[in-house]
Amino acid sequence: MGVDLRVAMRNFATGVCVMSTKVDGPDGPEHDAVTVNSLTSLSLDPPLVSVCLRQDSVFLADLLVSGSWALSILDIGASDVARAFATGRDNRRAALATVSAVPGEHTGALVLDGPGWLECGLRQVVEVGDHTLLIGDVLATGSQDRRPPLVFLHGEYHAVGAGGANRHDREVRTR
Numbered sequence: 196m197g198v199d200l201r202v203a204m205r206n207f208a209t210g211v212c213v214m215s216t217k218v219d220g221p222d223g224p225e226h227d228a229v230t231v232n233s234l235t236s237l238s239l240d241p242p243l244v245s246v247c248l249r250q251d252s253v254f255l256a257d258l259l260v261s262g263s264w265a266l267s268i269l270d271i272g273a274s275d276v277a278r279a280f281a282t283g284r285d286n287r288r289a290a291l292a293t294v295s296a297v298p299g300e301h302t303g304a305l306v307l308d309g310p311g312w313l314e315c316g317l318r319q320v321v322e323v324g325d326h327t328l329l330i331g332d333v334l335a336t337g338s339q340d341r342r343p344p345l346v347f348l349h350g351e352y353h354a355v356g357a358g359g360a361n362r363h364d365r366e367v368r369t370r
């Protein structure tokens with residue numbers, strides 16, 4: 196038996212977030228955002244989270260400049276949003292212009308309307324394998340009781356309801 200991490204981890208259900216950051220460009224603030232499901236709550240006191248990004252990610256390059264980011268947890272209606280922010284930067288910037296989002300008070304990174312959000316400041320960067328692990332201090336959080344969160348399992352988006360996890364959308368590849 197060999198190792199196929201991607202196949203094994205397809206069985207691990209996660210939420211889905213849009214991770215955003217803002218850098219100061221020559222013509223003013225430049226925003227970018229990507230879909231992530233590698234968010235982990237690391238510590239409650241102090242409040243810390245981690246996210247893993249591919250080492251060659253252009254979004255990661257911006258984040259290492261800004262030193263801060265926001266994470267918006269997506270709701271069940273946002274599978275199109277998840278798909279849009281898993282594409283190239285030009286598409287993502289176009290998508291940012293159409294979503295409902297406001298700059299976070301602590302970071303200026305865009306916070307999307309959804310069941311929960313975090314603003315984070317970079318504490319530690321760990322290069323591990325083909326990814327970079329970012330550990331962040333949680334600077335602010337918010338949540339609202341509204342539509343249930345989007346769930347990612349078996350390479351597909353799902354709704355979690357009283358009847359259990361129901362397939363919600365077509366198969367997608369993460370990274």
Ligand SMILES: Cc1cc2nc3c(=O)[nH]c(=O)nc-3n(C[C@H](O)[C@H](O)[C@H](O)COP(=O)(O)O)c2cc1C
Nearest residue numbers: 230231232233247248249252253254281282369370
């Ligand atoms: C559900 C889902 C979860 C994802 N999670 C991650 C993640 O945790 N880390 C990551 O690097 N990419 C993740 N991706 C892929 C990125 O969203 C995608 O590669 C994005 O285009 C990266 O942009 P960049 O390489 O232009 O910076 C995920 C994609 C999907 C659809």
